[in-house]
Amino acid sequence: MKLAQLFKDFEEKLIVQGEEAESLSFVYRSLKNLSFTDFIFALQQEVTEEDKHFVKEIYTKLVAHIPAQYIIGQAEFFGMQLKVDERVLIPRLETEELVELILAENPEGHLKVLDIGTGSGAIALALAKDRSDWTITAADISQDALDLASENAERLDLEISFIKSDCFSEICSKYDIIVSNPPYISRADEEEVGLNVLHSEPHLALFADEDGLAIYRKISEESKGYLTDVGKIYLEIGYKQGQSVPALFMENLPEKRVRTLKDQFGQDRMVVIDDGEN
Numbered sequence: 001m002k003l004a005q006l007f008k009d010f011e012e013k014l015i016v017q018g019e020e021a022e023s024l025s026f027v028y029r030s031l032k033n034l035s036f037t038d039f040i041f042a043l044q045q046e047v048t049e050e051d052k053h054f055v056k057e058i059y060t061k062l063v064a065h066i067p068a069q070y071i072i073g074q075a076e077f078f079g080m081q082l083k084v085d086e087r088v089l090i091p092r093l094e095t096e097e098l099v100e101l102i103l104a105e106n107p108e109g110h111l112k113v114l115d116i117g118t119g120s121g122a123i124a125l126a127l128a129k130d131r132s133d134w135t136i137t138a139a140d141i142s143q144d145a146l147d148l149a150s151e152n153a154e155r156l157d158l159e160i161s162f163i164k165s166d167c168f169s170e171i172c173s174k175y176d177i178i179v180s181n182p183p184y185i186s187r188a189d190e191e192e193v194g195l196n197v198l199h200s201e202p203h204l205a206l207f208a209d210e211d212g213l214a215i216y217r218k219i220s221e222e223s224k225g226y227l228t229d230v231g232k233i234y235l236e237i238g239y240k241q242g243q244s245v246p247a248l249f250m251e252n253l254p255e256k257r258v259r260t261l262k263d264q265f266g267q268d269r270m271v272v273i274d275d276g277e278n
Contacts, residue, residue, distance in 0.1 A: 003051060004043040010059045023068040027058045030072040078126035082152050087144040091122040094263045095181055098236050098270055099126045101261070102179060105272075106232075109133045114226065116167055116180035116219065117141070121149030121160065123179055128158040137173070139165040167218045174228050181236035182215035212238055213248065220248040233273040242268025249273045 007028075011021035029039045031054075061071050069075040069090045075082050077091040078099055084090055111134050115124040118138035128136050138160050140146050146162050153160045163170055216235065223233060237245045237260075246258045249271070257276035263269035 001047050002043065003045055003047050006047050006052065006055055007043065010055060014059065014062060017063045019062050019065070023062050024055070024058060027062070027068050027071050028055065030068075031058075075120075077120075077122045078129070080125060080129065080152075080156060082120050082122060082125070083148060083155065084120055085148065087142070087148050088120040091120060094265075094269050095122060095236055096126070097263050098179070098181065098234060099123055101270060101272070102127065102177065102234050103130055106177065111135070111176040112173065112228075113137070113177045113179065114139065114171065114173075114175040116165075116178065117182045117215070118149050118162075119145050119181075121152045123181060124149070124160050125152060125156060125158050127179075128153075128160055129156070135161075137161045137163060137171075137175075139163045139167075139171065141166045167215065168222045168226055171226055174226055175231060176228050177232050177234065178219070178223055178227065179234040180215070180219060182219075183212075212241065213244055216241075216245045217248055220252040224253060230275055232275075233271075235271045235273075237269060237271055239267035239269065242271075245271050 007024060011024055014021050014024060025039065028034075029036070032039075034042065058071065062068070067090055069084050070086060073083060073085065075084045075090050078096050082091060109131070111131070113124070113127060113134055113136045115121075115127075115136065115138045118124050118140045121138055124136050124138040127134060136159075138146075138149060139162075140149070141164070143164055146164055149160075150162055153162075165171055216237075219233070219235075227233070233249070235245065242260045246260050249256065249258050253273055256273045259272045259274075260268055261270040261272065
């Protein structure tokens with residue numbers, strides 16, 4: 001049997017189990033450190049006993065709904081390879097759009113930035129990578145997440161300050177930019193979450209009370225005391241929250257402009273609160 005046939009057999013089983021067939025080759029190539037060309041060549045070779053065992057081992061983890069990124073131990077975000085495991089959410093492509101928006105709208109140097117709910121550190125690290133003169137603080141309620149984010153900062157040689165804080169509870173400074181991709185999924189929408197996400201990623205970082213609005217409400221009610229005079233807030237939201245989240249900030253920060261922006265898939269995905277200069 002050639003390796004291609006072995007992959008075909010296991011990929012068909014993955015589909016039956018509700019998992020993505022492509023995850024098998026992605027994990028295999030990543031753990032074997034194979035280029036796509038090398039992988040295509042390998043598919044035409046006869047299967048070894050070692051490969052049979054290796055592919056079956058990957059399949060077993062995937063059907064247990066362990067995300068591919070957790071199996072390989074890293075995820076790509078904004079051109080960086082971030083360490084990820086069960087302590088943090090896997091960074092999403094949509095969040096890169098939030099980073100790109102912040103960079104595009106804020107060309108100034110020497111800004112102070114607070115990232116609330118940093119998780120793996122993805123947003124804070126991406127901003128630090130592109131704006132070395134910004135002072136960036138990353139906060140999270142989870143010490144486990146902060147430990148992992150600190151590892152990522154050290155591996156990437158990026159300077160970030162980390163603080164354990166439930167939103168603003170331990171924050172003392174004022175910031176030019178507050179950014180957050182908080183837990184925003186309502187428990188009522190649990191059935192919309194993929195099994196590998198639901199079974200493996202931390203629920204503390206996924207779900208929020210008040211139909212997913214609890215953290216946004218807290219930020220909207222408390223952020224005024226932590227923003228500079230022309231400070232801005234950038235938020236990632238769930239696709240159903242394009243009206244409910246802005247309403248919170250219109251109520252609590254009526255002097256600010258509130259915008260809802262769509263992601264590349266046409267879904268409401270970002271809310272920006274600023275003074276209207278952009």
